[in-house]
Structures are given as structure tokens and as C-alpha cells.
Amino acid sequence: xxxxxxEGICKGWEFPVIDELSFAVEEGEFFVVLGPSGIGKxxxxxxxxxLETPDAGRILIGGTDQTRxxxxxxxxxxxxxxxxxxxxxxxxENIASPxxxxxxxxxxxxxxxxxxxxxxxxxxLLDRRxxxxxxxxxxxxxxxxxxxxxxxxxxxxxxxxxxDAKIRHELRTQFHTLEDLRKVATVYVTHDYAEALSLGDxxxxxxxRGRLEQVGNPRDLFERPANLxxxxxxxxxxxxxxxxxxxxDNNGLFLDSExxxxxxxxxxxxxxxxxxxxxxxxxxxxRPQYIRPIDEAADxxxxxxxxxxxxxxxxxxxxxxxxxxxxxxTALTDPEKHYETGQKVQIAVDVSGLHLFDADSQVRLTGIT
Amino acid sequence: xxxxxxxxxxxxxxxxxxxxxxxxLIVARWVPIALVGLPVATLLAIVxxxxxxxxxxxxxxxxxxxxxxxxxxxxxFSNYADVLGSERFQDSLLHLAQYLTFGACLQVIxxxxxxxxxxxxxxxxxxxxxxxxxxxxxxxxxxxxxGVLWRFLLTPSNGxxxxxxxxxxxxxxxIEWFNAGISLxxxxxxxxxxxxxLPLLIVYSGRVSLPPAVYExxxxxxxxxxxxxxxxxxxxxxxxxxxxxxxxxxDAFKFVDLxxxxxxxxxxxSSELPTYIAFQxxxxxxxxxxxxxxxxxxxxxxxxxxxxxxxYMKGVMRARGFA
Numbered sequence: 001x002x003x004x005x006x007e008g009i010c011k012g013w014e015f016p017v018i019d020e021l022s023f024a025v026e027e028g029e030f031f032v033v034l035g036p037s038g039i040g041k042x043x044x045x046x047x048x049x050x051l052e053t054p055d056a057g058r059i060l061i062g063g064t065d066q067t068r069x070x071x072x073x074x075x076x077x078x079x080x081x082x083x084x085x086x087x088x089x090x091x092x093e094n095i096a097s098p099x100x101x102x103x104x105x106x107x108x109x110x111x112x113x114x115x116x117x118x119x120x121x122x123x124x125l126l127d128r129r130x131x132x133x134x135x136x137x138x139x140x141x142x143x144x145x146x147x148x149x150x151x152x153x154x155x156x157x158x159x160x161x162x163x164d165a166k167i168r169h170e171l172r173t174q175f176h177t178l179e180d181l182r183k184v185a186t187v188y189v190t191h192d193y194a195e196a197l198s199l200g201d202x203x204x205x206x207x208x209r210g211r212l213e214q215v216g217n218p219r220d221l222f223e224r225p226a227n228l229x230x231x232x233x234x235x236x237x238x239x240x241x242x243x244x245x246x247x248x249d250n251n252g253l254f255l256d257s258e259x260x261x262x263x264x265x266x267x268x269x270x271x272x273x274x275x276x277x278x279x280x281x282x283x284x285x286x287r288p289q290y291i292r293p294i295d296e297a298a299d300x301x302x303x304x305x306x307x308x309x310x311x312x313x314x315x316x317x318x319x320x321x322x323x324x325x326x327x328x329x330t331a332l333t334d335p336e337k338h339y340e341t342g343q344k345v346q347i348a349v350d351v352s353g354l355h356l357f358d359a360d361s362q363v364r365l366t367g368i369t
Numbered sequence: 370x371x372x373x374x375x376x377x378x379x380x381x382x383x384x385x386x387x388x389x390x391x392x393x394l395i396v397a398r399w400v401p402i403a404l405v406g407l408p409v410a411t412l413l414a415i416v417x418x419x420x421x422x423x424x425x426x427x428x429x430x431x432x433x434x435x436x437x438x439x440x441x442x443x444x445x446f447s448n449y450a451d452v453l454g455s456e457r458f459q460d461s462l463l464h465l466a467q468y469l470t471f472g473a474c475l476q477v478i479x480x481x482x483x484x485x486x487x488x489x490x491x492x493x494x495x496x497x498x499x500x501x502x503x504x505x506x507x508x509x510x511x512x513x514x515x516g517v518l519w520r521f522l523l524t525p526s527n528g529x530x531x532x533x534x535x536x537x538x539x540x541x542x543x544i545e546w547f548n549a550g551i552s553l554x555x556x557x558x559x560x561x562x563x564x565x566x567l568p569l570l571i572v573y574s575g576r577v578s579l580p581p582a583v584y585e586x587x588x589x590x591x592x593x594x595x596x597x598x599x600x601x602x603x604x605x606x607x608x609x610x611x612x613x614x615x616x617x618x619x620d621a622f623k624f625v626d627l628x629x630x631x632x633x634x635x636x637x638x639s640s641e642l643p644t645y646i647a648f649q650x651x652x653x654x655x656x657x658x659x660x661x662x663x664x665x666x667x668x669x670x671x672x673x674x675x676x677x678x679x680x681y682m683k684g685v686m687r688a689r690g691f692a
Contacts, residue, residue: 049589051588051589072592080586084583084586086586086605087583088605097590101590101592131688
């Protein structure tokens, strides 16, 4: 039984924020909505929670229509991007607030608050106020407030996006280990693709007007993006987008960049993708990890001469912006190497990592359809 | 991500070096001294010197003649003893307590209730603005006008207030608004009309700036309207309400204008506040020494009360993690 079903909800008439959005989240599933800011992710959560009412469409929780119910009758819990902790109440009281509103007996309330605090490792902070704890601890308090409510649907709005990288990673792993989250339907909203890939059982990439560009498991989304937008959104550094022309001659199938600086011989999967494709132009997407500066050419490798424009050493690897005549490519480099601006390098391009998109619709080319 | 410039690790970029080298000494040495010195001198002249002067004369038997002839002598703390022992001063303290409780305090409470009612129940911004402007108008009138206006409204025989109450059938006969025992209430009514919008504005703006997400969290939790008000809104407005109290209380200690215009402290000193007596004794009757003692005593009382408020606020702020 699907626990949360969203059926064709719309919000806003003249300037629709959400236009006919539908998806379903199973019990125990962690569904991540990924998209750039201002695209309607938070609005979606607010509609599910009942803080706002959709102009059209239905929201079903546990099979019953709850579109018109007020938030507190919905068995949902929600964390807010700004945490929304009560600043004048202690961490304990903040976590206990949903239970107080439900008039749970004091001893049971106490037990549940302490259990949740233990689980989230904030038991030693219960007497402090939100102003006296760190950002990560605030976030855990907010999470505790939702966990304690024992809901059927969890709505998490960018819960860890505003924390620094180290705590973000720590909390991310904590999300993995929270059993409670694995028993209910969870909708998790974020703009960070790494969070989405790490946490999501399924991911929905949201485009304009709340349209889901692609829904699938993390591997699918990363390896087979349905369109250019999805490909651009997933991955850091961003995928190289190369408007190209297809050239066929006796030697095989070639991909020439519009600028003429890049000529690649297609083979295998990318060749298959173009089967039955009649247009001349495509957009090629190539993730930076498939472009590497190289010292000595191995057999059969095509090397391109380039000049380093910008180089960022990041420890575990480096990011190089390389100039090939009039076009620029982002490449991932090995950590041991260092490059200077203006340095001449040879780069190798691995065509097995190519994604090809239709030049007009920007939809992925999959071969004969 | 910003590109890293390796060559700039040791050498500063050109624009920075240039700026550092060519920066001239713009001001002469006396300029900073003058800039600090002038305000300090002004402060000394108009605040510190008069205060010290006042304290000095509170210990002497200065009157108008003595002030100009320089013939006043040290009498220790007997001015203070006279003031504290006088029935006039003790009565005025009771009047002050009455004014603080039913004037200043009630104004803050009513202002808070009005502000939160306006915010919670009036959803139209236009209506809110109109109501706010109407409530604020009395604050823009000079106190002398307010005094004269209310004297006029409260005239016993055919004043507007008595007429209205008679017409509504709330009273049988005229209320003698300026008789002993009632005149201070009249002043309190006029003052409340004049100033209730100040706490209202403060609390209203405080309420507007509370984070909306907290209220949404409360809605998801399922807290009732009343519970939200009692457990979230009021606690979060604590320090704002404290500020309203502080402002009204400091005003209470310099509250002379309406007393002077409406009743002149009368009848029979029944509506005198300590400050009014100090004003009366010092400026009207030139008992400079005694008036100075009054002023010092009022200063001490007000300092104690305001310190208590500030201490409370500090506690609230610390609990929020501000201080």
C-alpha cells in the first residue's frame, strides 16, 4: 500500500508554482525531491503537510483523501528549513511540543522525548535553549521534534543544507541509520545532489512548475539522465555540455563540437544511441571524470592539446578548466599533480562516458525507439 | 569556486601595494582630539556639571536669594530628611504608585492586547494601517493640547464625557472629575488616551517580526490558538514588552505636563506626583535646595526600577543566547 500519494496537485493559477504534480511514496521509502532553489520543492511539502491547500488535485495518506484536513489531523511531521525551533523553550520542551499539543500523559511524554534525544545524541543538551546549541544540534532537535510525533509521513525540508560540510556528512550518515525513518514514507527535499544520491531510495528531479523531470533510483539518474537538465543538476563539477555535429564517413561515426576543436570517434553505447537518429545536431554531455590530463598516451587513445585556464586543487582530486581553442572543458585531475595557469597539457577523452541529447528537446537519445 | 592564485601567496597584488604605499596622513593631530573632545565637553557642560551642581545644592539651604548672593550654607542631609519625612512627599509616592499601576502598567497591558488582537484578527493590511494611524494620532499631539482637550472633555457640568455617560444611562448625575480623589484618575485617563499607542506599536512590530516558520511548526504540532498565544507568542515577546514597560516607566518619572495643565496637582495636592512637587518647589517657589533633594530621590527610585527591568531583560536575552 502506498502511504503517500500525490495526485495532480496544482498551486497558483496565473503563475503556477506547482502544475499537475503527481508521485507516490511507499511505506518505508525515502523519496528525495531534488531541484534548484525556488522551483517549488518547499511548496510541495507545504501542500502535503496542509499548511497550504492545493488549488486542484488530491493528497492521499494511507489511502484516504486528506487534501482538506488541517495539518495536525494528518499524521505528518515536518522539519523546516529554518528549523523553526521555539527560541524560548528548552531543547526538551521543543521536542516535547507535539506530544504536549496531543495531551499525552507526562510520564510517557518524558520517556519518548528522552528516547528520541538518546537516539539523536542530544540527551546531554535537553536543558539548553536553541540559542545555546550549535547548528547541527539545532537540526537534530528539530528532527527529534518530528521523530517524537510518530507520524506516518515525514516531510524534511532541506534539513541539513545550511550546516557546514563536516556536520552535513555526519548527519547524512545518521539519516541512514535512523530506523524510525525507514518505517514510514519520507519526502526529503534538497538542492544538493550528493545528499539526494546518498539518501534517496528514489529521487525525483524537479524542474520548472514542479514538473518531475525524472524519477528513479540514484544510479539510474546519474548514469542515464533523461534529459540535459537532470544531467546538469547531478554531479559536481557540472557536466560538460558540448553542442555538436554528427559526421559519418568511411571510418565510422564522429562527433564534432560546433566550435570544431573537439573531434571524437563514437563507439559502443554512444554509437548505438545515435542509431536511427536523423538530425545532424546533438548536445553531448561529458562528465569531468571522463576527461583527464595525461602524460603518456596509451594505445588507441586520442589526445588533445589544451591550455590550463583555471586549476583548483581540492585535496582528493583537482578540477581543471582547460581551453581547447575556443571551447572550454572541465576535467578532473589526480591529486598528486599540480598545474599552473597557462600550462600546456594533453587531455584524453573517454567516449564511453558520453551522454547524447536531442539538440532541440534536450531529451536523452537512447537509440532506436 | 574561485580560482586559486598561486603567485599571490607571498606578494600582494599590485592594487593593494599601491594603496598601502601612497596612503597619506589625512588629518592633523588635533582633529581626533577635537572630535572626541567636543562631545565630551558638551556632555560635561549640559549633563555632568548640572547634576553635580544639583547634588551640591541638595546638601545646602539654597533659596532664590541665596542662589544669587552666594549666601547658602551646608546643612548636611537635612533637605533629604525634610522631604522624606513630609506628608506631601509620602502622599505623592502613593499617587505615583497609583499612576504606575493604573496608568503606565495598564497602558502596556492594554496596548499589548490591542496589538495582538489587531495582528491576529484583522487580516487586511489596509484596515490594519488605518487602525494603527488612528491609534497613533494622540501621540502626535503636544501634551499641552492633550491637557487642555481633556480638561474640556471632562468639565463636570456639561463636558462631553459626562454628557455621553448620562445619555447612555451609565451615571445618574455628573461625575466631578476634578474633585479630590478623582482628579488623579482623570489625569490617568487623559495620559492613557495619549500614550496607549506606544506599547501597541512596540508590541505590534515585535509580533510582526516573529519568525512565521515557528507558527507553522505549531500548526503542524496541532497547538490550539490559545496555546500558541500563551506558550509561543507571549514568551517570545517578553523582551519587547519589557521595553514598552521601561519606556512608559521612564516617562512616568518625568510626568509633569498633564498634571500641571489639568489639575496643577490639586485640589489640595491630591494629584501631585513627586516630580511635580520638585518642579513646583524649585521653579515656582525657588526652594532650590529642597527641589534638588527631590530630584535626587526621584532619580534613585527610578534608577532602581529601571535596573530591575534591565536585569530581567538581560536574563531573557541570555536565555535566547544573545548575550
